[in-house]
Amino acid sequence: MPRDRDRETNSAESEVRNLMLAGHEREAASSLVALFGPELQVFLHRVLGDVSLVDEAYSSTCERLWRGLPGLRWERESSLRSWCYVIARREASRCRSRRGRVDETTLSAAEALPAAESQHAVSTTRRGQLDHLRATLSDEDRDLLVLRVEQDLSWKEIASAFLDENSNEEELARESARLRQRFRSIRKVVTAMLASRPSEGTKS
Amino acid sequence: MTLRSDDGDGETPLSPTELRALRRLAEPETPSKVETDELWASRYRIVEPLGHGGMGDVFLARDVLLDRLVALKVLRTRLDDDMADERLLLREARAAARAEHERIARVYDAGTWSNRAFIAMEYVRGQTLRAWLTKHRPSSEEILFVVQQLLEGVRALHERGLVHRDLKPENVMVASDGNLRILDLGIARRVPLATADAASADWSSSATIGFGVGTPGYMAPEQWQGLEIDSRADLFALGVLICELVVGRAPFRGDDNAAIRDRTLHAPLSFDSIEWLAMPQPLRDAARIALSRDREQRFPSVGPMYDLLAPLFRTSVPPLSSSRAPSDRPSEEQTVIDSAQGSALGVSIRAIGPQKSQWMRGKRPWALVCVLAAAALTTGALTERKPPPAGAAHSPGMVRLSGGTFSMGSDQEDLELQCPRYPRGCPTESSNEIPRHAATVAPFELDEREVTNQEFSDFLFAIGSSLRVTEDPDDHYDRYVQYFRHSADAFLLYDLWPGTAGIRFDRASPRPYSVRPGFERLPVTQVSWLGARLFCLNAVKRLPTEAEWEFAASGLRRRPYPWGSAEPDCNGVHIAGKGYLNVLNPSNCDRQREIPFPVMTAAQDVTPDGVSDLGGNVAEWVDSDPNVRGDAATYAAHLASERPEVFRGAAFDMSFMARSTARNFRLAFNVGDNIGFRCAKSLPNSL
Numbered sequence A: 001m002p003r004d005r006d007r008e009t010n011s012a013e014s015e016v017r018n019l020m021l022a023g024h025e026r027e028a029a030s031s032l033v034a035l036f037g038p039e040l041q042v043f044l045h046r047v048l049g050d051v052s053l054v055d056e057a058y059s060s061t062c063e064r065l066w067r068g069l070p071g072l073r074w075e076r077e078s079s080l081r082s083w084c085y086v087i088a089r090r091e092a093s094r095c096r097s098r099r100g101r102v103d104e105t106t107l108s109a110a111e112a113l114p115a116a117e118s119q120h121a122v123s124t125t126r127r128g129q130l131d132h133l134r135a136t137l138s139d140e141d142r143d144l145l146v147l148r149v150e151q152d153l154s155w156k157e158i159a160s161a162f163l164d165e166n167s168n169e170e171e172l173a174r175e176s177a178r179l180r181q182r183f184r185s186i187r188k189v190v191t192a193m194l195a196s197r198p199s200e201g202t203k204s
Numbered sequence B: 001m002t003l004r005s006d007d008g009d010g011e012t013p014l015s016p017t018e019l020r021a022l023r024r025l026a027e028p029e030t031p032s033k034v035e036t037d038e039l040w041a042s043r044y045r046i047v048e049p050l051g052h053g054g055m056g057d058v059f060l061a062r063d064v065l066l067d068r069l070v071a072l073k074v075l076r077t078r079l080d081d082d083m084a085d086e087r088l089l090l091r092e093a094r095a096a097a098r099a100e101h102e103r104i105a106r107v108y109d110a111g112t113w114s115n116r117a118f119i120a121m122e123y124v125r126g127q128t129l130r131a132w133l134t135k136h137r138p139s140s141e142e143i144l145f146v147v148q149q150l151l152e153g154v155r156a157l158h159e160r161g162l163v164h165r166d167l168k169p170e171n172v173m174v175a176s177d178g179n180l181r182i183l184d185l186g187i188a189r190r191v192p193l194a195t196a197d198a199a200s201a202d203w204s205s206s207a208t209i210g211f212g213v214g215t216p217g218y219m220a221p222e223q224w225q226g227l228e229i230d231s232r233a234d235l236f237a238l239g240v241l242i243c244e245l246v247v248g249r250a251p252f253r254g255d256d257n258a259a260i261r262d263r264t265l266h267a268p269l270s271f272d273s274i275e276w277l278a279m280p281q282p283l284r285d286a287a288r289i290a291l292s293r294d295r296e297q298r299f300p301s302v303g304p305m306y307d308l309l310a311p312l313f314r315t316s317v318p319p320l321s322s323s324r325a326p327s328d329r330p331s332e333e334q335t336v337i338d339s340a341q342g343s344a345l346g347v348s349i350r351a352i353g354p355q356k357s358q359w360m361r362g363k364r365p366w367a368l369v370c371v372l373a374a375a376a377l378t379t380g381a382l383t384e385r386k387p388p389p390a391g392a393a394h395s396p397g398m399v400r401l402s403g404g405t406f407s408m409g410s411d412q413e414d415l416e417l418q419c420p421r422y423p424r425g426c427p428t429e430s431s432n433e434i435p436r437h438a439a440t441v442a443p444f445e446l447d448e449r450e451v452t453n454q455e456f457s458d459f460l461f462a463i464g465s466s467l468r469v470t471e472d473p474d475d476h477y478d479r480y481v482q483y484f485r486h487s488a489d490a491f492l493l494y495d496l497w498p499g500t501a502g503i504r505f506d507r508a509s510p511r512p513y514s515v516r517p518g519f520e521r522l523p524v525t526q527v528s529w530l531g532a533r534l535f536c537l538n539a540v541k542r543l544p545t546e547a548e549w550e551f552a553a554s555g556l557r558r559r560p561y562p563w564g565s566a567e568p569d570c571n572g573v574h575i576a577g578k579g580y581l582n583v584l585n586p587s588n589c590d591r592q593r594e595i596p597f598p599v600m601t602a603a604q605d606v607t608p609d610g611v612s613d614l615g616g617n618v619a620e621w622v623d624s625d626p627n628v629r630g631d632a633a634t635y636a637a638h639l640a641s642e643r644p645e646v647f648r649g650a651a652f653d654m655s656f657m658a659r660s661t662a663r664n665f666r667l668a669f670n671v672g673d674n675i676g677f678r679c680a681k682s683l684p685n686s687l
Helices: A003-021 A025-048 A051-071 A079-106 A109-122 A126-136 A139-150 A155-162 A169-195 B016-026 B084-099 B129-135 B140-159 B232-247 B257-266 B281-290 B302-312 B339-361 B365-378 B412-421 B428-433 B453-462 B529-538 B546-554 B632-640
Strands: B044-052 B056-063 B068-078 B107-113 B116-122 B126-128 B172-175 B180-182 B398-401 B404-408 B437-441 B444-447 B467-471 B479-486 B489-495 B503-505 B513-515 B619-621 B645-648 B663-666 B680-682
Touching: A003 A025, A003 A079, A025 A051, A025 A079, A025 A139, A025 B257, A051 A079, A079 A139, A079 A155, A126 A169, A126 B016, A139 A155, A139 A169, A139 B016, A155 A169, A169 B016, B044 B068, B126 B129, B129 B172, B140 B180, B140 B232, B140 B281, B140 B302, B232 B281, B232 B302, B281 B302, B398 B546, B404 B546, B428 B663, B437 B546, B444 B546, B453 B489, B453 B503, B453 B513, B453 B529, B479 B529, B489 B529, B529 B619, B546 B645
Parallel strands: none
Antiparallel strands: B044 B056, B056 B068, B068 B116, B107 B116, B126 B172, B172 B180, B398 B444, B404 B437, B444 B680, B467 B479, B479 B489, B503 B513, B619 B645, B645 B663
């Protein structure tokens, strides 16, 4: 994130904090959503994809931000942005877990076989390999990739988004290290996949 | 690679290929699909996909039980015991079903199948409003019709405690019967029902009912800001829709969401373009109020907005003729415009205009505007109206003419036959009537008299913000009213020359335009063709075409004069005066008169249909090229060509043009102290 944007964000966060401390909860909530709303919406688009889910997840996220703001602790630096992502991740997980159940139950035994065959067929392409790898990733892995690669968050912010909002600095550091290690692992697999030669006659 | 470096991975930066691959890994999975020919809920056979809505996919399906086509909306997500949201959606679908309103696509059935929610809705044949607008530029009458139907539909939703939240042309169907249906309540949310007195309800305390969802460009500022949303968000979207209908494009556009958001929140809105000025004042007021960024300044509900516009609405058949099948043509009774509403139109336009400055200052402008509109409805109709001839008039002050194919213009023989009767013969200008030719006009309505100074003065006051009075002693017109279409583009609208002008201007007065005492009922003169056209469009009318004017004067039987074949007499027709073209020159004329007579005071000058003063009093601007309407580019090109506009009929000082076929020209931005105008109106089934 460019430094100017960091400064702007910090300044806006301070404004929200000051409004909150002054007892202007409504104005603070409005400022908060105005500050992070677009960014969270993009995040939800990236992790959910489905417009209908995004709409609902974003709606719920904003509502929870608004309702949760009065109870927020303000001790930690840059906690506001991370806290927004904590809430957004929770709502995304809720929506995604719902969809996950759908996918599990839709595959009947009859459908499973052709699906498996076709998966084998496409997995010989690079795109197919990636899809296959994606299927093995957990929701947490995908969130990690989105937050790091797409949302451009710092490791500390990502760790905050993965933890409870009441976690301390030590827990944050530990989580940050764990997530970085996980990211490296995924990257290693991808790098190996890219280095391998796809099957002949297929498109990458 | 653009990853931040402040806390890097301690490894080599990601290559673009790695980044693409990681992004692909992060992509969400796509939802499962419903198959064609699938039997859904043991009842709906999927025919084909229709599209993708906000919440799911929409299919054309056949209800095998009732053997009818339905639109089947299948939500993408599955139900589960703890999924309150989906249950809420189904409840909302049922609420929409209970709405049972003709402007809302009906919901026949809602339930779950295979653990997925679905809604079976009315399948509306037709096209979306977006598609209709793409192919069609609506007239002012059509715009008002669309607005009326949208307001009816949204009001029905709000009355049932629903906010649509995503009103846009894509979510409105123009059905094959010409009526509108509002679709896609997919993201509609419940709101607390308004109290009986909506105006006094404390909307700021409404419960939270949803946050920033919707479509950029149609979302209210509070939707962008993620604030709680109430029914006033729909009113903002309605304002956007009205803008789009009038101007041809939505007001808040941009390359990306950030730009659209910025414009929605900050860009100034102008209602002074030629398209807006061609609309009746209440519609401009309604759009302006609906688009208030501060929702406290908007209408509190649909009701006051509807009430403001109600005098403009008609109760007859839809005018969206381009979508209407031939068999759907309305009956004769259906096309009749409700006379009470039409009566209110003329008055309310006058009454609302002068209040502009007041409602701009008021905290709740809608209230004042609505009160004024209501008051205007009770103040009576136009003052000089006489009872229309039996079976003729439908709109107050207008005469309905049947239209048809008639003989227009004159041949040389016609002129030679007529002109020897005149002491000085036909002037050379008469040659422009040649040749005689067949012309066809559709049924239309024509003002039974010319527009008066009083009416034009009210009009000037109503659009005062777009006017400027220029004083230039070196100019031919040394003091005149200019109408500004853009900051540097203006035309002369009215000449304030005090010798004959019926309207005066006093810059210091709170009501700067006033009628000279005694001139109230005189036809307005010194108006340019452009000004006359603007007046008529503002009154939801238009200038008559030249063919329409001549049809009204000449009729199917080719009357030499509007009243028939009798020679004019100054006791019965207001002609002659001081003008040089007094070819008739009856001896009993007032040769010193310098101003017109009050309208409808010439006993002889009335057509068999009841149209007064076509033959004399003042000549009248007509629209020689009816195609030059609405399209800004065409209109600008027309003006740039400086092609003269036609005026018809004689005047108090110009007798030779009393003949039904006589015509003359002047540039569109010129004026004459003996040229006025009247307006015409298409009938619904002739749009």
